[in-house]
Amino acid sequence: MPAITVDNLTKSFGQTVALEELSFQVEEGEVFGFLGPNGAGKSTTINIILDFARPTAGEVSVLGMDAQQYSRDIRQRTGVLPEGVKTYDRLTARQHLQFAIDSKNADADPEALLERVGLVDAIDKKAGGYSKGMAQRLMLAMALVGEPDLLILDEPSTGLDPNGAREMRDIVREENERGATVFFSSHIMEQVEAVCDRVGILRDGEMVAVDSVEGLRDSVEGGTTLRVTVDRIDDDALQAIRSLPDVTNATVESQDPPTVVVGVEGSKTAVLSALEDRGIEVQDFSTTEASLDDVFQSYTTDTGVHAR
Numbered sequence: 001m002p003a004i005t006v007d008n009l010t011k012s013f014g015q016t017v018a019l020e021e022l023s024f025q026v027e028e029g030e031v032f033g034f035l036g037p038n039g040a041g042k043s044t045t046i047n048i049i050l051d052f053a054r055p056t057a058g059e060v061s062v063l064g065m066d067a068q069q070y071s072r073d074i075r076q077r078t079g080v081l082p083e084g085v086k087t088y089d090r091l092t093a094r095q096h097l098q099f100a101i102d103s104k105n106a107d108a109d110p111e112a113l114l115e116r117v118g119l120v121d122a123i124d125k126k127a128g129g130y131s132k133g134m135a136q137r138l139m140l141a142m143a144l145v146g147e148p149d150l151l152i153l154d155e156p157s158t159g160l161d162p163n164g165a166r167e168m169r170d171i172v173r174e175e176n177e178r179g180a181t182v183f184f185s186s187h188i189m190e191q192v193e194a195v196c197d198r199v200g201i202l203r204d205g206e207m208v209a210v211d212s213v214e215g216l217r218d219s220v221e222g223g224t225t226l227r228v229t230v231d232r233i234d235d236d237a238l239q240a241i242r243s244l245p246d247v248t249n250a251t252v253e254s255q256d257p258p259t260v261v262v263g264v265e266g267s268k269t270a271v272l273s274a275l276e277d278r279g280i281e282v283q284d285f286s287t288t289e290a291s292l293d294d295v296f297q298s299y300t301t302d303t304g305v306h307a308r
């Protein structure tokens with residue numbers, strides 16, 4: 001049984017179509033990264049999954065239950081970190097957690113939870129004085145109450161410094177190892193790489209790709225860039241490289257020293273052999289993988305290779 005099934009979901013706000021016949025599934029036990037630029041429709045999707053908003057058309061089921069009909073049961077088994085941090089200024093971290101524990105009828109220790117998110121020192125301080133990162137940590141601790149079967153985290157790294165973002169990833173991993181399914185949104189590709197089994201990329205309310213990070217990388221043309229320094233280069237050799245089956249493009253980057261930049265999807269040795277066959281001496285070479293930013297860009301901008 002999938003943890004989340006989104007089926008033909010459409011959501012309009014007046015003239016604005018935020019989601020258009022969106023369908024995808026999150027499998028039980030996986031960490032699914034929900035990625036997309038600002039305004040792509042991530043929060044709208046999450047709000048409908050949690051029944052904070054109603055769809056214009058389409059259906060959503062969570063943990064095998066209809067999202068609208070069983071929203072209370074779903075929320076009981078789900079830990080949520082909503083978009084935009086909303087803490088109560090006059091309540092302490094302990095009081096926040098006690099509230100979450102009571103409303104879930106859970107048996108949890110506020111201190112242990114705050115220890116996990118690195119906020120135990122501020123346990124009896126009022127949230128009004130918290131930094132953005134501290135508030136975010138508190139909200140995460142609240143999401144962890146009651147060992148939920150499903151964690152839904154909307155932009156969980158917002159307001160966190162690099163250490164905080166790393167701790168967040170560690171917690172996602174720990175929760176997943178405990179058995180929880182994790183669904184989290186982000187507009188930063190790097191944040192999903194380390195923890196996600198699969199990534200869905202949303203653009204203008206439509207899912208443009210769903211795959212592992214590795215699979216997404218492979219789908220970007222010219223996945224690897226090969227930079228070769230040679231003793232000389234001529235048009236004939238450049239043409240020979242371009243005509244190789246695995247090569248997507250080849251250009252001369254500089255003449256001093258002569259350097260060729262080649263986009264390769266398969267064997268790199270064929271490129272080096274083509275040069276050497278023409279009596280050109282390869283003095284040095286290096287390879288660079290397509291960065292995750294390249295992958296994200298290729299799916300979400302009009303200039304990318306996956307642009308529609």
Ligand SMILES: Nc1ncnc2c1ncn2[C@@H]1O[C@H](COP(=O)(O)OP(=O)(O)OP(=O)(O)O)[C@@H](O)[C@H]1O
Binds near residue numbers: 038045083
């Ligand atoms: N309550 C609303 N009323 C009108 N339009 C809305 C409302 N909520 C969202 N939208 C619109 O729906 C689209 C999707 O917005 P949404 O907040 O879901 O995107 P997002 O991917 O979460 O973006 P971000 O990364 O900026 O949070 C946007 O065009 C937005 O302006």
